[in-house]
Amino acid sequence: MAKVSLVWVATPGLDDLDPALVAKAAGMALDQGGLLEAAVVTTSQEQAPKQLRQRLVGLPVAWLELAAEVGGGPEAHRLARAAVAVSRAAGRAAKGTLPPVYAPQPAQSVLVAGAGYSALAAAWESAALGHPVTLATPFEAFDQAGADDDPEAVSLMAAQLPAQVELVPHSELTRLIGGAGGFNVWLSTNGDAPQTYGAVFLAPPGELAVGCEVDGLDPALCCPVSQLNPEDYQAPADGWLHVAVLAGTAEPVPSYSFSAALDAALALARRPRVQVTLLYSEARVAAPGGEKLFRDCREAGVLIARVATGGLQVRADGRELAWLDPLLGEELELAPAAMVLAQQATASRPAWLDNDLLIKPWGELVPDNPRLAGGRTSRTGLYLTGALRGTAPGDARRAEAAAAAAAMHEVLTGKVVPMPVVRDSFCASCLTCVRTCPHGAPRYAVEHIQCAPAACLACGACAAECPAEAIAPPGWGNPEMFSSLEWGLALAAEPKMVLFACAASGMPAVASLSAQGHEWPAGLVIYPLVCAARMSQVLLLKALELGAKRVLVAGCHPGNCRSVTGNHKAMAKIASLSGDLAALGLPPEAMEFLPLAANQTRELAQKVAAMAQGLGEE
Amino acid sequence: MTNAQLDTPVLILGGGVAGLAAAVDLARRGVAATIIEREPRLGGRASQFCCKATEACARCGACRLGELMAQAAHLPQITIYTAALAVAAQPRGDGWQVELAPQPNGEIGPGPGRPLSERATLNAQAVILAVGGEAFNPAGKTRFGHGRVEGVFSALELEAMLAQGALGPKAMAPAKVAFIQCVGSRDASLGRLWCSRVCCGYALRMGRVIRGLLPESEVTFFHMDVQDYGRAWEEELPELRKQMRFVRAMPGEVTAGDGGPEVTYALAGEQAIKEGFDLVVLSVGLGPPNGASALGELFGAAKDSDGFLTADGGPAGVFVAGAAAGPRSLNESIVHGGLAASQAASRVASLSEARHG
Numbered sequence A: 001m002a003k004v005s006l007v008w009v010a011t012p013g014l015d016d017l018d019p020a021l022v023a024k025a026a027g028m029a030l031d032q033g034g035l036l037e038a039a040v041v042t043t044s045q046e047q048a049p050k051q052l053r054q055r056l057v058g059l060p061v062a063w064l065e066l067a068a069e070v071g072g073g074p075e076a077h078r079l080a081r082a083a084v085a086v087s088r089a090a091g092r093a094a095k096g097t098l099p100p101v102y103a104p105q106p107a108q109s110v111l112v113a114g115a116g117y118s119a120l121a122a123a124w125e126s127a128a129l130g131h132p133v134t135l136a137t138p139f140e141a142f143d144q145a146g147a148d149d150d151p152e153a154v155s156l157m158a159a160q161l162p163a164q165v166e167l168v169p170h171s172e173l174t175r176l177i178g179g180a181g182g183f184n185v186w187l188s189t190n191g192d193a194p195q196t197y198g199a200v201f202l203a204p205p206g207e208l209a210v211g212c213e214v215d216g217l218d219p220a221l222c223c224p225v226s227q228l229n230p231e232d233y234q235a236p237a238d239g240w241l242h243v244a245v246l247a248g249t250a251e252p253v254p255s256y257s258f259s260a261a262l263d264a265a266l267a268l269a270r271r272p273r274v275q276v277t278l279l280y281s282e283a284r285v286a287a288p289g290g291e292k293l294f295r296d297c298r299e300a301g302v303l304i305a306r307v308a309t310g311g312l313q314v315r316a317d318g319r320e321l322a323w324l325d326p327l328l329g330e331e332l333e334l335a336p337a338a339m340v341l342a343q344q345a346t347a348s349r350p351a352w353l354d355n356d357l358l359i360k361p362w363g364e365l366v367p368d369n370p371r372l373a374g375g376r377t378s379r380t381g382l383y384l385t386g387a388l389r390g391t392a393p394g395d396a397r398r399a400e401a402a403a404a405a406a407a408m409h410e411v412l413t414g415k416v417v418p419m420p421v422v423r424d425s426f427c428a429s430c431l432t433c434v435r436t437c438p439h440g441a442p443r444y445a446v447e448h449i450q451c452a453p454a455a456c457l458a459c460g461a462c463a464a465e466c467p468a469e470a471i472a473p474p475g476w477g478n479p480e481m482f483s484s485l486e487w488g489l490a491l492a493a494e495p496k497m498v499l500f501a502c503a504a505s506g507m508p509a510v511a512s513l514s515a516q517g518h519e520w521p522a523g524l525v526i527y528p529l530v531c532a533a534r535m536s537q538v539l540l541l542k543a544l545e546l547g548a549k550r551v552l553v554a555g556c557h558p559g560n561c562r563s564v565t566g567n568h569k570a571m572a573k574i575a576s577l578s579g580d581l582a583a584l585g586l587p588p589e590a591m592e593f594l595p596l597a598a599n600q601t602r603e604l605a606q607k608v609a610a611m612a613q614g615l616g617e618e
Numbered sequence B: 001m002t003n004a005q006l007d008t009p010v011l012i013l014g015g016g017v018a019g020l021a022a023a024v025d026l027a028r029r030g031v032a033a034t035i036i037e038r039e040p041r042l043g044g045r046a047s048q049f050c051c052k053a054t055e056a057c058a059r060c061g062a063c064r065l066g067e068l069m070a071q072a073a074h075l076p077q078i079t080i081y082t083a084a085l086a087v088a089a090q091p092r093g094d095g096w097q098v099e100l101a102p103q104p105n106g107e108i109g110p111g112p113g114r115p116l117s118e119r120a121t122l123n124a125q126a127v128i129l130a131v132g133g134e135a136f137n138p139a140g141k142t143r144f145g146h147g148r149v150e151g152v153f154s155a156l157e158l159e160a161m162l163a164q165g166a167l168g169p170k171a172m173a174p175a176k177v178a179f180i181q182c183v184g185s186r187d188a189s190l191g192r193l194w195c196s197r198v199c200c201g202y203a204l205r206m207g208r209v210i211r212g213l214l215p216e217s218e219v220t221f222f223h224m225d226v227q228d229y230g231r232a233w234e235e236e237l238p239e240l241r242k243q244m245r246f247v248r249a250m251p252g253e254v255t256a257g258d259g260g261p262e263v264t265y266a267l268a269g270e271q272a273i274k275e276g277f278d279l280v281v282l283s284v285g286l287g288p289p290n291g292a293s294a295l296g297e298l299f300g301a302a303k304d305s306d307g308f309l310t311a312d313g314g315p316a317g318v319f320v321a322g323a324a325a326g327p328r329s330l331n332e333s334i335v336h337g338g339l340a341a342s343q344a345a346s347r348v349a350s351l352s353e354a355r356h357g
């Protein structure tokens, strides 16, 4: 069994913490299984007595110091934070899970891993912006298209690729760590040696799947739209050939799939004595030209039959179709000689995205979040485009690649990079920041945390979560924030209130209200944040300690946070303090989260007015 | 008197989301741009939209306008003139020479950009037309009673009502709301043979907002087909079907009844039904920009068969972005602005390469 020593050295700043509690928390983490001799030392390395340092040589040691001046908040909170810090550090040391070493070298180069139109467009756009590009494709040739691409458009794009794009065929991306400006990348063509790139585009080739049609059809009669050759459909000399085109009856298909099915129906209907019946549940005509195509089909003699979603029945061993016609109210039947099935583009998610050993580093990469449109992901410098993201083939993919490349260029060449400040002597190597950072900036690099250049958005999530208060983007550490909060609250009239406002929602609403001449209560201090993720319990309590009677955090609506969960984190912190509010004799509305969009100025003004009124009545 | 000279590598006509996104993406690429907005303030259509979040963001994209305006205001590469109109344009050298005239109407709203004060001449190597699409005027569909029957509103009016808080328990509290879809879209009698892409989405989102504000209200959705908009949306549809009544029928007319507007419709194979509502919302579609022909003439830009602007087959150096090029949602328009930016930037780069050898 693991032999783990927890060395507790009292320092002046920690005298008021309960060593037993801290040790208990550490022990709990260790119980979860580790087999390595390790030590967690709750003092900084520099301050440790020489004897102690010598004793620990050769052991995986995690050092932690909680300095008194940054402790903040009531003792219970400092204690809880210390316990978390020690337990995490101990747990990591006990498991011996030292993470892969990250070696950043600020890189301007771009890796595009994938194939087809999206990958070529990303390579072209990145090269046009002056970045060296490596295009790694699983295929033999670069003009080979994904199943959902137009082969002509792909070979045209491949022919246009500038010379500085380095082409690597037969190559798969097997592993990736790091962040913008410094991704370490493992390619199957490169053996074990990782290479460094500044940004990565993932655009795996799209596949067309008949994922949307009914089970039990006779496969001998079925042909997917993409494999259709209308010439093959010959009517018998003495009669008609009946063909059914199934364009989403089990569930509706996306509009580009519907258009492709209409194209197929039209091509077949123009064959001599071929009778086409189009079966669908929703006419997805939103793709350009879709409505006209739908009418053209009707005019070309295609019989159009609407079926309730899931209402198509399969009979006679998959050779007969039956459905209830909503117009006639009767059941109709069809025994077509052939069936053509609509398809939908998909791309498989690279396995390594879900398979990082230590920390699941990628989070939700393709949230349906308006701020992460245009190929962007929450991880700065990593872009997902094409079928992997569900983007429709064609122009939309080119636009996505262009928007993503412009964002990439800004990230890699941006003049002001807010590099988070890490105070090594405080850091417990607990890796909380690595786990929390939504944008992939901090990485573990042997005994200390190093931040990937260019990845940080200064959201402050790390500063809010770091148990040792060792990391913060410049200006967003506790000392700086406490002093400006103190200064602001000292100037405010009674009753004092603080509005913490996120830069994407709260602040624009504040700004447009102010521009309209809105009058804010005299006691209100407006504290702009980059993201609500910066809110920590300590900061919330500090505001009360400095005299605020109400604290309001205005952040994005769930699902609209650029840092994905900054708003959820702030909500959770506020909820966790309800007991403390009660203990302080404050009502629950003393601390609230207001979900807001930049255009909800009225809601913000009303909330602040209600807050001021509530205080006036107290 | 000579005109003020406002030369710029890229001229962007229209300061809606597409024009703003094009300018921001150009700045990201290190290329300067000038936005010329006809109205006294930036933002285009989205500046009137409400937030459609209920418990979570509905991904309508309306709040991204604020983000884009803030970015555009701070980027040094972007110059913005409001209340300005391009009155003449001619190819000159590698690019275009454009005459700009101030637009006297309207007061200056808050926001980035300053109004053009005098006539000006502008030379640009590339021009991006981002003038947006026109929302269908529901008066063109007289049988739906807009402007005649009390209680009938266009969806644009509903957006503004929701944004201003005119609907809710303390304000107007309608018990029965009907949305009529495809007003001015998919309509052969109007010669508008396209689906507007955005109206199913905005109507269902606003319906859900109304249900959130007034849980006792009943929302009916008269439609032909529901279009797809985003992956997560498809998963939400079953829930929406529980919250609202989906009626697959296009109403024949809307008339004034005793207590409010009455909608006449027929379900398949049944007699026509007349049903009273408190509020009828006409989900108007997006059409080609009003000034498409004028702009087309100014810049020789081509139009597609529906009348939307297209860069294909037009003169070199003229690009189109956003809803001017066809119905597009806000997010799609923003991404499309990025494409126009890429095209304009590569033209500017190749011209300067040619000049400097």
Ligand SMILES: Cc1cc2nc3c(=O)[nH]c(=O)nc-3n(C[C@H](O)[C@H](O)[C@H](O)COP(=O)(O)OP(=O)(O)OC[C@H]3O[C@@H](n4cnc5c(N)ncnc54)[C@H](O)[C@@H]3O)c2cc1C
Binding pocket: B013, B014, B015, B016, B017, B018, B019, B036, B037, B038, B039, B042, B043, B044, B045, B046, B049, B060, B061, B062, B084, B085, B086, B130, B131, B132, B133, B135, B136, B155, B156, B159, B198, B201, B202, B284, B285, B286, B291, B295, B321, B322, B323, B324, B328, B329, B330, B331, B333
């Ligand atoms: C009722 C309604 C509701 C909608 N709801 C949603 C929704 O919820 N979600 C969504 O994603 N989309 C929605 N849309 C679609 C959305 O409006 C468009 O996607 C978006 O506005 C397109 O942006 P744009 O920048 O291309 O055009 P616009 O926003 O229309 O901006 C064009 C700009 O160009 C200016 N302009 C015009 N002509 C000239 C000229 N000659 N010179 C200079 N400037 C000029 C205009 O003043 C305007 O500022 C809705 C549309 C309607 C009609």
Ligand code: SF4
Binding pocket: A422, A426, A427, A428, A429, A430, A431, A432, A433, A434, A449, A465, A466, A467, A468, A469, A470, A471
């Ligand atoms: S900087 Fe990171 S690893 Fe170090 S203590 Fe803070 S959260 Fe833990």
Ligand code: SF4
Binding pocket: A420, A436, A437, A438, A439, A440, A441, A442, A451, A455, A456, A457, A458, A459, A460, A461, A462, A463, A472, A473
């Ligand atoms: S501030 Fe935000 S983006 Fe920067 S390192 Fe911390 S968590 Fe990551």
Ligand code: SF4
Binding pocket: A370, A557, A560, A596, A597, A598, A599, B050, B051, B052, B053, B056, B057, B058, B059, B060, B061, B062, B063, B064
């Ligand atoms: S995207 Fe729309 S629903 Fe979501 S927060 Fe913004 S305005 Fe509200």
Ligand code: SF4
Binding pocket: A286, B181, B182, B183, B185, B186, B194, B195, B196, B197, B198, B199, B200, B201, B225, B226, B227, B283, B285
């Ligand atoms: S999006 Fe919906 S309402 Fe709008 S035109 Fe298309 S089908 Fe009709």
